[in-house]
Amino acid sequence: MELETHAVLKVTIEARDALARFDARAQALPNPTVLINAIPLLEAQASSEIENIVTTTDELFTAAATDVGATPAAREALRYRSALQTGFQQVGHRPLTANTAAEICAVIRGHDEGFRRGEVFIGDPATRQRVYTPPSGTELSRLLDNWSEFLNAPTDLDPLVRMAVAHYQFEAIHPFTDGNGRTGRIMNVLMLCDAGLMHLPLLYLSRYIIESKDDYYRLLREVTSDGTWEPWVRYIIDGVRVTAERTTRVVDNIDDVQGQLLDHVRQVVGSANGDLLSVLMEQPYSRVRDVIDRCGVSRPTASKWMHGLVDAGVLADLRVGREVLYINRALMDVLRG
Structure with a gap:
């Protein structure tokens, strides 16, 4: 046929x-x-x-x-x-x-x-x-x-x-x-x-x-x-x-989100921290310990960064059991379509 x-x-x-x-x-x-x-x-x-x-x-x-x-x-x-x-x-x-x-x-x-x-x-x-x-x-x-x-x-x-x-x-x-x-x-x-x-x-x-x-x-x-x-x-x-x-x-929208998130990271962290950016993009639901492991910083520093991004409206925090997850809101909006 x-x-x-x-x-x-x-x-x-x-x-x-x-x-x-x-x-x-x-x-x-x-x-x-x-x-x-x-x-x-x-x-x-x-x-x-x-x-x-x-x-x-x-x-x-x-x-x-x-x-x-x-x-x-x-x-x-x-x-x-x-x-x-x-x-x-x-x-x-x-x-x-x-x-x-x-x-x-x-x-x-x-x-x-x-x-x-x-x-x-x-x-x-x-x-x-x-x-x-x-x-x-x-x-x-x-x-x-x-x-x-x-x-x-x-x-x-x-x-x-x-x-x-x-x-x-x-x-x-x-x-x-x-x-x-x-x-x-x-x-x-x-x-x-x-x-x-x-x-x-x-x-x-x-x-x-x-x-x-x-x-x-x-x-x-x-x-x-x-x-x-x-x-x-x-x-x-x-x-x-x-x-x-x-x-x-x-993919185009993800690229836009990454560019905008980099600007927020600069403002909160004081530098274009590529490792932090990677954590937040690769793991839309991330934890403080993910930042510690990837960025090589102390828990107080990692917590300060994540809380700063929550205060800026970039991340949302969600408690799951004893864990706190930090949600990349803009990225999740793109992924949900």
Whole structure:
């Protein structure tokens, strides 16, 4: 079947352009660690929300800063971020295969069950009406091998087209009893990094999918029932374009926040303290001891700086158990969108 139709190639060109501009912009940031720390957390939140695991941005960043009182949903989202990191560490060192997906799923779920052995129910939980029956038994193993081969075999397909096809195939195989959606979305970004389209794992489609959830599931079903690949491939690739453009705007806004925060640090500290600036940008919910460790100053000095920035309206303070967290308000406003 022809996958790279004229319509698909058109959206592919647009998406590749937006993705290249985003990748260049992200690499040009003075401190890309800001993105590496924050954007995967936002992806963890959005990807978990698709599976009805809902946590707020404040809960999630609080849980990332201190384990005190973390909700089960926040802990699950943090495992998702760990799974992202686990997968990215393999890019360039090992081929992406079904075993990669199994390792990622194990981190997401907090235990390793391996590939499922029996059937799974996919359908309406209220009516119990079955919508789709994924393969099982020896067919499951055969299709997983086929999927792994498709990811790594030489091909003339554009990497974005291959990612769209591979994502459908993974969700259709449905190799785990739980965690398939989240694992599949992590594999998407790993495929883009593995293909050299991104240098850092910073582009995630979960927010796009949430905003068009009905289309996502409808198009998945139509590939299964009717073999209508073109609308599905266009949908996924257009999601790359939309997400790249949106995340580029986030990067621009983060850069603005960093410039403004530097001015406030100069006023409060009396110098352009780059280490303090890095703490506040890399850890939007930071602690006095983070400043002590990074800046090499005493606790009274670190506390004086943080209280001064609170008094200036730059930071907000939040007590969590015995910890006090200092929130970079402007940065969090940008990250919340």
